Amino acid sequence: MSAGTVYGVGLGPGDPDLMSVRADRLLRGAQHVAYFRKAGRAGRARTIVEGLLRPDAVEIAMDYPVTTEIPLDDPAYAACLSGFYAEVAGRLRALAEGGADVMVLCEGDPFFYGSFMHLYTRLKDHVPVQVVPAITGMSAAWTATCIPITWGDDVLSVLTGTMSEDALARHMAEADALVVMKVGRNLPKVRAALEKAGKLDRAWLVECASMEAERVMPLAEAGTRTVPYFSIVLVHGQGRRP
Amino acid sequence: MSAGTVYGVGLGPGDPDLMSVRADRLLRGAQHVAYFRKAGRAGRARTIVEGLLRPDAVEIAMDYPVTTEIPLDDPAYAACLSGFYAEVAGRLRALAEGGADVMVLCEGDPFFYGSFMHLYTRLKDHVPVQVVPAITGMSAAWTATCIPITWGDDVLSVLTGTMSEDALARHMAEADALVVMKVGRNLPKVRAALEKAGKLDRAWLVECASMEAERVMPLAEAGTRTVPYFSIVLVHGQGRRP
Numbered sequence: 001m002s003a004g005t006v007y008g009v010g011l012g013p014g015d016p017d018l019m020s021v022r023a024d025r026l027l028r029g030a031q032h033v034a035y036f037r038k039a040g041r042a043g044r045a046r047t048i049v050e051g052l053l054r055p056d057a058v059e060i061a062m063d064y065p066v067t068t069e070i071p072l073d074d075p076a077y078a079a080c081l082s083g084f085y086a087e088v089a090g091r092l093r094a095l096a097e098g099g100a101d102v103m104v105l106c107e108g109d110p111f112f113y114g115s116f117m118h119l120y121t122r123l124k125d126h127v128p129v130q131v132v133p134a135i136t137g138m139s140a141a142w143t144a145t146c147i148p149i150t151w152g153d154d155v156l157s158v159l160t161g162t163m164s165e166d167a168l169a170r171h172m173a174e175a176d177a178l179v180v181m182k183v184g185r186n187l188p189k190v191r192a193a194l195e196k197a198g199k200l201d202r203a204w205l206v207e208c209a210s211m212e213a214e215r216v217m218p219l220a221e222a223g224t225r226t227v228p229y230f231s232i233v234l235v236h237g238q239g240r241r242p
Numbered sequence: 243m244s245a246g247t248v249y250g251v252g253l254g255p256g257d258p259d260l261m262s263v264r265a266d267r268l269l270r271g272a273q274h275v276a277y278f279r280k281a282g283r284a285g286r287a288r289t290i291v292e293g294l295l296r297p298d299a300v301e302i303a304m305d306y307p308v309t310t311e312i313p314l315d316d317p318a319y320a321a322c323l324s325g326f327y328a329e330v331a332g333r334l335r336a337l338a339e340g341g342a343d344v345m346v347l348c349e350g351d352p353f354f355y356g357s358f359m360h361l362y363t364r365l366k367d368h369v370p371v372q373v374v375p376a377i378t379g380m381s382a383a384w385t386a387t388c389i390p391i392t393w394g395d396d397v398l399s400v401l402t403g404t405m406s407e408d409a410l411a412r413h414m415a416e417a418d419a420l421v422v423m424k425v426g427r428n429l430p431k432v433r434a435a436l437e438k439a440g441k442l443d444r445a446w447l448v449e450c451a452s453m454e455a456e457r458v459m460p461l462a463e464a465g466t467r468t469v470p471y472f473s474i475v476l477v478h479g480q481g482r483r484p
Binding site: 012013015016017018019020021022024072077078079080081082085109110111112113114117118120121124131132133134135136139140142143146147148149150151152153154155156157158159160162163171174175210240241242 | 254255258259260261262263264266314319320321322323324327351352353354355356359360362363366373374375376377378381382384385388389390391392393394395396397398399400401402404405413416417452482483484
């Protein structure tokens with residue numbers, strides 16, 4: 001019997017209508033569907049495909065052992081996650097070696113800050129793995145602002161809210177267009193860095209791009225708002241245009 | 243009679259299977275379909291949707307008046323293109339004011355260095371305009387390399403081959419992960435800038451990502467190869483991973 005394939009299926013930003021034709025087809029036909037989630041939660045990826053999977057699809061929930069409450073730089077965090085990824089990769093590998101294709105649901109684009117990457121590196125030398133790219137959350141976010149993100153020779157820098165305020169401000173000053181991912185409770189730091197870089201007045205905050213809960217507002221008007229982890233802050237480029 | 247809507251429909255990187263479900267549905271039902279092309283060519287955007295449009299769809303080819311042979315910084319270039327965009331925007335506006343929905347085919351993601359942006363700014367205050375985001379060429383390119391582009395806190399900078407060598411090298415040195423768009427005949431300059439930044443040995447060249455003519459190779463092995471304008475050069479991030 002030949003091995004099955006593990007697919008990292010990018011779901012895009014959240015609206016199922018923005019999945020690729022390929023992802024839609026793969027998922028409608030899937031017999032094994034795996035997804036990450038916080039223990040006790042439905043899981044955002046699983047929620048996106050609600051109503052699309054076969055009733056008899058076998059679901060493999062991969063429950064994260066830790067939450068964002070443990071500091072990212074604590075060695076315990078890396079050790080715990082590493083063990084977790086090894087364990088779930090082992091489960092998917094066993095399924096594929098048994099001949100089954102397994103679809104792993106990936107929010108956004110799998111190879112762009114995606115959790116699937118941690119499975120990919122552990123699986124790719126053992127069983128066939130295929131990745132289906134997808135629309136990124138940032139594409140949905142700039143589309144939601146109704147303003148193009150990059151023109152002509154604009155330099156776009158993608159940063160993460162988990163960086164230090166100084167590093168954020170330095171990169172913000174250098175680029176023409178900006179995307180800040182993983183904002184969440186880093187919002188006050190992101191705002192302070194934008195102010196240092198002289199770009200706060202041009203920044204936008206986008207929550208839940210493409211989803212029902214989508215909110216778009218100038219960052220200066222967000223006040224002390226608490227925002228979801230996957231919120232995105234944007235500054236649009238102003239480059240050459242005829 | 244109410245006005246129709248002009249849609250900027252992102253087609254993604256080139257493989258029709260990577261269009262969004264929404265784009266696929268809109269295009270299969272479309273009665274008016276507009277697309278840019280070089281005069282005398284079929285047009286890459288139009289080629290992507292071959293076999294998908296209704297036989298009775300009205301096609302509006304928008305033939306570029308100039309080619310990349312005119313320097314980008316020549317004022318004649320901007321004036322010529324500006325007149326062209328005003329003219330074709332006027333045609334689409336008249337169609338929408340007459341009640342027709344018009345689908346404008348957009349390679350990649352419409353708001354990410356897209357030609358549609360030049361129509362968008364000229365139409366948005368006059369008729370309804372909607373943008374359908376799409377998978378970017380760069381997502382397809384990093385997927386084609388089979389290596390994730392960004393991990394943890396990696397900073398990704400998106401640059402264009404049309405920038406000066408010094409500006410390229412400076413930004414290349416600052417970022418963890420790199421994407422260079424609009425490579426084409428700028429390849430020798432892009433290579434020189436990567437060498438200055440000490441990243442040439444980690445760079446990849448991707449031509450025609452997701453299409454039949456896809457080619458992926460380490461940039462150091464590309465020699466004096468002539469590459470298509472839409473080729474992409476990548477350097478993958480090496481960030482934190484458990």
